[in-house]
Amino acid sequence: MQFKHPEILWFLLLLLIPIIVHLFQLRRFKKTLFTNVAMLEKVRSESRKSHSIKKWLLLISRLLLLMCIVLAFSQPFSAKVNALKEKETVIFLDDSFSMGAKTDGVSLLEKAVQDIVQTVPDGAKFSLFTNHKTFNEVDIKQIQNELISLKAQSKQISYQNVLRKANTLFSNRGNVIKELLVVSDFQKRLGPITNDSLNIIDIHAVNLKPDTRKNVSIDSVFIDSELNLNVRYSGLKGENVPLALYSGNKLIAKTALESNSDSTTVLTIPTNEEIKGRLEIMDNSLEYDNVFFFNIDDKPKIKVLSISANEFNFLSRIYTEDEFEFENTPIGNLNYSAISKQNLIILNELDNIPNSLQTALASFLEDGGSLAIIPSNNMNQEAFSALLSRVGGFGITEKVTSEKKLTGITFEHPLFANVFERRVSNFDYPTFSNYYRVNGSFSKVLTLDNSEPFLLQNQKLYLFTAPINRENSDFQDSPLIVPTFYKIGLNSLNLSEPYFTIEQKNEIEVPTILAQEDLIKIVHNGMELIPLQQSYPTKVGLTFENNPEFAGIFSVIKGIDTLQHLSFNHSRAESKLEYLDLDQKGFASINTAFPLLFDQLANERAIDAYWKWFVIFALIFALVEVLIQKFLA
Template sequence: MQFKHPELLWALLLLLIPIIVHLFQLRRFKKTPFTNVQLLQKVLTQSKKSSNLKKWLLLASRILLFTSLILAFTQPFFSEKIALQEKETVIYLDNSFSLQAKNDNETLLNTGVQQLIKSLPKDQSFTLFTNDRVFRNTKLKDIQNELIGLTHSTNQLILKDIYLKGSTYFDASKPTLKNLVVISDFQEGMALKLADTSNYYKSHLIQLTSGDLENVSLDSIYVSSNSADNIELEALLSTNSDLENIPVSLFNSGKLFAKTSAQFVNKKATVSFTIPYNSEINGTLEITDSGLSYDDVLYFNIAPKEKISVLGINEADDNFLIRIFTEDEFLYSNTPTKELDYSAIDKQNLIILNELDEIPNSLTSVLRKFKDNGGSLLIIPSKNIVSNSYNTLINGFFKTGLSQKIIGEHNIVSINFSHPLYQNVFDKKVVNFQYPKVSEYYNVKTEAPQLLVYENGAPFLIGLNGFYFFTAPLSQDVSNFKNSPLIVPTLYTMGINSLKMANLYEIVGRDRTIDLSISLGKDQIIKLSQNRNEVIPEQKAYNNKTSLNFGSVPTKDGLYSINEKERTFKNISFNYPRSESELRFMEIDNLPASSRSDSINSLFQSLEKENGITELWKWFIIFALLFVLVEVLIQKIFK
């Protein structure tokens, strides 16, 4: 037995008072004259015995009475050792899209919220975090309405991040009993970089399950081919069940455009749609299934492409540039250095210096300003360059500088496939391609990444973020690179990246930059609008374009318009990532944890038992009342 106020036990010394009163303050018997002395002696003996018994019974009852009262004030109780320890509770509630799965017509997220509301002690402080929200040091009554209104998040934390983030909410300086409760469906993707939990807190895993859930997902859509008249679109679907077919509807600006049926083979399906070439489509693909709802809709946009402006400043043949930057996608123009109109530079997206012997100082200044304003620059040196004029320009980009010319044949043998310029260009890594070669090149010192490399490790092409430099001329008498299959994807991608166009759709939460061929004033702001909702993306204005960055916004999928006040520039679509559509889950029995359960109620009941305290003060109050009653009875019995 333990006491909440053990210092009050000193009051037990007060029990000496009734003992002293009963032992040293005895009542004296008066002698009464009586004619019959023998009878008097008999009565006197009986009275003394009765009086002594009464006094001892009263002494015992009063001692027990005062003892019960004193013990009641000390508030005695029974408990486990950990029940007296201060506690901290941190709860992770998974609100990712896979928690849209239903059990008894209720989503797993709603089930988890309702069980938490019923199970959490009303006055207990705790910290609760989801994939996108945090409620620190709060109580249930303060966040109950917000819990009920929780929405699903595009983000899903992996277990390692859950443990790491949860541990930061504990007070490491206090010797408290720390409990981290993880409530999730535990998809397999959460096990990425799995780490053991720390031993300074207890982890409790609760897996919410929905039974056998059948789900169909609209995974993606892409342009499979196009012609002068039509564009062919293909959409990919997947399922985790043995479903044979499902209807797929295509809407354009809310109106039904086409409808077809997806036939599944090995749980995969492809559907095709044909739309007129160069038409504007604000498309929505829809299916209906009994599984997750977030992947039943896929938004996309098709609009006439903006043409990218490319200027070639040439002192060599540019036929290869004309063949690459064709009229259907680019506005290519060329000019000799002497006839260059400097005012036209700001209107370009990509400028190519094609084998200039010398770069004039005036052109250097304009090109630096052009690059600072978001333009892209490609430099191809000539055979007889004036090194100082080149170094004046390129030294400002990755500290690049030219030194001596290297004479001799060198093969281009290595491709940096991880470079952003080549991402999504090659289906696989090419190792045995026909090596281009050069007969001479310029040695460079630079901090720029290498894209193409000679066999001796020196770079043939360097650059990043709109600055690119070939270390050798591309003239036929120096290099056969113009005849290589590498030249088209290399230069074409440089042109495409100089004005980042929107894809058919973007992914919510994924960092992505697109460019608009517009120039805004200082007080002009571009907004994303969906019905009456508006968000402002990160944006940066240049002389010839405006760059928009998406990542933090928007947070909801759908069709959006890009506006500036009443002016609409274009439409753009966003879809949720499909990473949670594949419903495969972990066995939590194999995960390190202090406890594992499938019920929130049972976990908190077990924690409540561990923390339970059996209070005894009420019993001692009852005992005190009983001893008062005993004293009254003693007084009545022994009159």
């Protein structure tokens, strides 16, 4: 038992007063009996015994009465040790897309918000944060409306980052119990919770689970002559899921997906037609992944200029007019003003590079252009090294006359990503009679059998280390030549993809020219967003980082002109309903609902007060004293 006012217990010393008085009244005196009263001795003896009992009972009742009064004013109570310590509470409310799964007809997020609003008492101070909002030192009335308006969204932080964020919201005071309440569905992909470095925090888990773990989502799409979409199934088997394809508000195709396993579905789409695509499925679990946006616009042609010493026609067969504006010009007829208008320039086996061309090419690269250099058998190494040192930080050291075979392909390099269905080991690799050694910092794309590079890259500069004319190599007859030069051409202008993922950094190049005060903005249903943008002579680079905030098809606007369209979708990472199996390790408690956790914490903080009982006992002993006075002689 503990006391709120233990200093009042000193008043128990007052119990000595009635004891002293009582003892004083019990002192014995020697009495002399006279003959005329001797006959009353027997009666007096019996009366004296009765009177002594009465005094002892009165003493006991008064002592108990006084003791109960003193104890009542000292306010005795009992409680657990931690119940008396000051507490700080931080709540993490998971508002990610996976919390949109249903339980009892409402989403997990809506259920959690209702429970928090209804359970947390008015006036209680706490901090609360979600994946994208923070409320520090508030009470429930201050944030009630904002909590009710919360919608599931894409941003999701790992559980270890939840602990780090919570730790910043607690004070630095010692002897304070810090309690973190984690309200989440605990998706497995976000990793476990380990409290080793933050053991001053008591973590209480509210582990919410949907009624069912069934879900179907459109994971990704890719387009060739047809539309190919990858569909992911979780917990579904043998169920038909309706699928519809729209272009704007026009229904293009409709089918049913049989949910047996993750699969690719092929849909026929109109050819040579712009499409603002929207794929929709009917699924009663997560809603955010039921719609997938994509678009097919007329792609602008990429401008490629080949500066050659001789007539080469293999490049014109690669850079066809349906995708490229290709021009080949001898160096003697070069129009320098045309350089800045190109996306890709190829120096095709030039023997020398004039200083004026070096300066023009350096400016071209600085303005975002791409440059590919194919050396000649008799090139001026000093001139080329000067250019390479100026724009790439490396140079040519020597010419090597030794037959080498190209044997290494960096399959993960952007030039060859998605080019090969599998890694080829028995490829018919080309050979080279002569090549040049280089030094500096670069990434290898293709390598010779001695591990020296044949094609290397430094940002938007590509260098072949060997001539590819038929006298020096059979590279022109190799199946590698087409994807190599074709992808160099495609990468020279970062054209828009059919769709982009919002949670990633996306960089897009729009082939347009901006005046000094012009801006490009993207527009969707009246909402405007101005992305980060950088203007170049022939294009504008747009950068999107975690924006826009919602999925849809956006128009790219310059002034009053619509240049193209961009489609954005949220990542499908949360569509796979896989959850952590929580155990008691690392948690102070695990509950399935917020009210259950709050009741548990309330019981742990409960204080049982006993002062009322001592008041009742005091009244009882006062009544006992009255009864003793009245009924005992």
